[in-house]
Amino acid sequence: MSKIWETIKSYFWWTHSRGSLHYDVMVTLILLFIFVTPYFVDYKDKPAERKPRDGSVLVMPDGENNLILRVDARDVKATAPAEIQAELQKIITPISGAVTIKRWAPEQDLGGHLVGYHVWVRR
Numbered sequence: 101m102s103k104i105w106e107t108i109k110s111y112f113w114w115t116h117s118r119g120s121l122h123y124d125v126m127v128t129l130i131l132l133f134i135f136v137t138p139y140f141v142d143y144k145d146k147p148a149e150r151k152p153r154d155g156s157v158l159v160m161p162d163g164e165n166n167l168i169l170r171v172d173a174r175d176v177k178a179t180a181p182a183e184i185q186a187e188l189q190k191i192i193t194p195i196s197g198a199v200t201i202k203r204w205a206p207e208q209d210l211g212g213h214l215v216g217y218h219v220w221v222r223r
Contacts, residue, residue, distance in 0.1 A: 157195055165223045167196055170207070173214045188219050199223050 107122070116122040158170040171191055178184045188204055199221040207216040 157191065159196065162220065166202075167199070167221050167223070169196065169219045169221065171217045171219060173207075173216045176217065184217070188217060192219060192221065196221065197223070 110116060110122065111126055114126065116126070156172045156175070160168045160170075162168045169192055171188055175191055176184055176187045178187050185201060185204060189201060192199060192201075202220045202222055204217050204219040206214055207218055209215050
């Protein structure tokens with residue numbers, strides 16, 4: 101019984117040299133623990149759920165200190181041109197900072213449905 105206890109103690113204190121049988125057994129046990137236990141034990145280590153972004157804005161450079169932004173139409177609820185520009189400014193400001201809208205234009209698909217807005221801004 102003393103010999104078994106000494107072997108367990110030597111495994112715990114990791115006293116065996118590399119390449120020995122006992123060293124290989126210890127490494128194998130560790131690898132088995134790492135790769136096999138997740139099938140039998142629920143560690144509850146799921147990836148964090150990502151909150152989807154509120155909207156989608158594509159930013160493209162357009163020369164010196166100018167940007168072209170594409171804003172998804174679902175993010176803009178207004179219908180009047182002045183209100184649309186105000187909403188576009190509100191959407192763009194957190195992304196690109198304080199900018200001035202030079203102009204904006206609606207983007208439509210082949211069916212004539214509004215899909216987004218192209219906004220030209222100056223920093």
